Amino acid sequence: MQSKKRLRAAFLCFLICLLLVIGKLFHVQIIKHEWLKEKAEENWDIEIPFGAMRGNITDRSGKLIVGNKLAPTLYFMPAQNPDISSDIPAIAKILKMPPETLEEKLNKKTYMVKLAPEGKNITKEQGDEITKLQVAGLYVGVDFVRHYPYDDLLARLIGFTGYDGDGLAGIEYAYDEILNGTGDKVRLFTDAKGIALPHVEDSFEHGKDGLNLELTIDLKMHQIVERELIQAMEKYDATQALAIIMNPKTGELLSLASVPGFDPREYQSADSTIYNRNLPVWMTYEPGSTFKILTLAASLEEDVIDLENENFYDPGYKVVANARLRCWKREGHKDQTFLEVVENSCNPGFITMGQRLGSERLDRYIREFGFGSSTESGIAGESKGILFSKEAFGPVEQATTSFGQGISVTPIQQVQAVAAAINGGKLYKPYIVKSIKDSEGKTLKEFEPELKRQVISEETSAKVRHALESVVANGSGRNAFADGLRIGGKTGTAQKVENGRYKDGDYIVSFIGFAPADDPELLVYLAIDSPKNSIQFGGVIAAPIVGRIIEEIAPIANIERRKEQLEKEYRWGDAITFRSPDLLGMNEKELLSQNYTFKVKWHGKGKKVIRQLPAPHTLMTVEDTIHLYTE
Known part of the structure; x- marks a missing residue:
């Protein structure tokens, strides 16, 4: 009886253990099958990556600025071809590399050899030739390099990508996370020695394409601008030049140009001071007389001058705190209205405006117009400029600031500020990206104009526009005049500073112009650094270039010529x-x-x-x- 009980207990234990084993087998082979298979495959697989499809960069109308071009990369698995010696000469010939170098790389004791740099980003033709060889263990992975249909156009704005396709400069760097994609992968299943497993099929994993950027840039306008800058560089033997076109009603940047440029495909051979410096946002310098527009706007807003009915006498200088500050015209402009002060770009007249405003109001308006802080344009490398601190803003500093000397600003700050002065007083944030789209063209995010604040009134802005149109018709900006387009603007001539001292005979000449003067649609700023072979004045060098640019881009912006405008005043030497x-x-x-x-x-x-x-x-x-x- 006792033995039967023991036998039953043993059988019961055996039955329970059997059920547990069956349950475990069911759990492992049925319930956890896929999970365990996946874990096993992770130990068996070797991934051959395909290059990520980086997002395209286009202009505002969808024209491709930067895209992608197929450029395969070679991978070799030594375990799958222990004797590749006979194939090396043919492969080396296609890759145009010494056979001994290739043999050394292919015989490395490793699971997989990425044949770089000789076998990375080869041409499609080379990839096709190597595929035809049918070399065991040698794989041609899909990879891409950036494609530039317009060569070096916009290079200093767009930037470039590095060896692994990551953005290293410009838009490519600033928007790298958006542009970057995740590449496809081929999964090869092998044993520990790298030999393919016959019972497991290779698989393919799809990646995700990068998103596309649609910029606010207008390629037609920008091509005109870069052409004019390159011609100016050659004509005046200048060090560098820059230009910005902006829609003053929205803040959209239609062109952002810097020369000299560089080839983004060969950035390693370019000077880093060129590709790391996007001049319109990076460069800081004394603005010179283009800054007078802001002193004028503040003075009109605070009603401290009367343009048409108040006179000012200029003897050629003004004494401030025992410092004699001279006008650019040594003998002075003598008796003139304040409108003529603006037309003549008379320094003593603008010093008087600054004094009437007072240091506190002048400083407040300068900062309200956006100087001393980033414009937040989203463009990599933007500088903030330098203003006087309140403690250092004495009478002389106040006087020099009022005509654009002693402070340091960026071109994009000037464009943002002048846009507010002429568009009705609204300070808009400049922006360069119009929208973000997926690879199928669906818009994921659209950027709209962003109003920061109202700086001056519409009435004041109208007076500023009138005064600046008069500068082009009758004053220092006469070389920018274009019949029927009603251009307004202001010249700038700034002496360069080195080690705290002004450099003799070395200037940055500039001009900022807009059209039409009564309802501005375009704002163009241009500056040329260290021009030679000419009189170094913004009105002589920069103004005519801006006039030509506006004339050529006006039809693109649908600006028509009109009969009504201020007639250009004839002066001796002008063509009749x-x-x-x-x-x-x-x-x-x-x-x-x-x-x-x-x-x-x-x-x-x-x-x-x-x-x-x-x-x-x-x-x-x-x-x-x-x-x-x-x-």
Whole structure:
């Protein structure tokens, strides 16, 4: 009886253990099968990565600025081909490398060899040739390099990517997390020696493409700007040059240019001071007379001057705290209205404006216009500039600041501030990214104009616009005048500082212009560093370039020429101009009876004029020819 009980107990224990084993097998092979298989595969697999598809960068209309180009990378698994010696000559020939170097790399004692740098980012043609060789253990992984359809255009803004595809400078760096993708992967399953497992199929893991950036840049405008900067560099043997185009009503940056440039594909051979310095946001310098626009705006807002009805006498200097501060015109401008003070860019006149404002109000307006702090444009490498501290802002510093000397600002700060002065007093944040899109073109985020604050009133802004249009028609900015476009603007000539002292004969010349003057759609700032071969004045060098740029980009911005504008005042030395008469409908006899003195060229054999170039009422010189076309 006792033995039967023991036998039953033993059988019961055996049955329980059997059930436990069966349960465990069920749990392992059925319930946990996929999880355990995945863990096992992680021990067996070797991943061959495919390069991540980085996001594209386009202009505001979707034109590709930076994209991707297929550039394969080679991987070799020694365990899958113990004797690759016979294939080495053919592979080395395709890669254009010494066979002995290739053999040394391929015979490394490791699971997998990434053949770099010789086999990284090779051409598609090279990849195809190597694939045809059918070398065991040699894999051609998909990889990409950046593609630049416009070569070095916008290089200092866009920046570049490094060896592993990460952004290292410019937009590529600032928006790296957005642009970066995760690459696809091929998973090869091998044993500890790297030999393929016959019972496990290789697999493919899909990555995620980077997101695309649509910039506010207008490529057509920017190409015009870079062309003009390069020509100016050559003509004036300048050190460097920069330009910004902004929509003053929104803060959108339509062009941001720096020259000289560099080839982003060969950035290793470029000077780091070029690719690390995006001049419109990085460079700081004394602004010179372009800064006077802000002193003018503050003075008009606080009603301390009357542009049209108040006179100011300029003897050529003004004494402030025993310091004699001179006007650029040594003999002075003598008696003039405050509008003429602005037209003539008269330093003593602007010192007077600054004194009437007082140090506290002048300093407050300067900071309200955005100077002394970042514009928060989102562009890498932006500087803040340098202003006087309140303790150091004495009478002389106040006086020099009022005409743009003694402080340090960035070009983008000047553009932000002048945009507020002319757009109705609204300070908008400059921005460079218009939207972020996925790889299928769906918009994920759109950036809108961001108003920081109201600095001056619309009435004051209208007076500023009028004064600056007068500068172009009658003052120091006359070389920027363009018929029918109503350009306003201000010149700037700033002596460069080195080790706390002004450098003799070394200047940064600039001009900031906008159009149309009554309702600005475009704001253009241009500065040239250390120009030679010419008189170093912003009105002589920079103003005509800005005038040409505005004339050429006006049609792109849908700005039409109009008849009403301030007429350009004739001065000795100017070409004599007149407005072309309306000759439409006339015949040759009627035209001769008018006794016109300009040159005429007829086109066609008809009797009456049906078209003329230039069009009626266009400003032209006495040396120009009117072309007449008959029916």
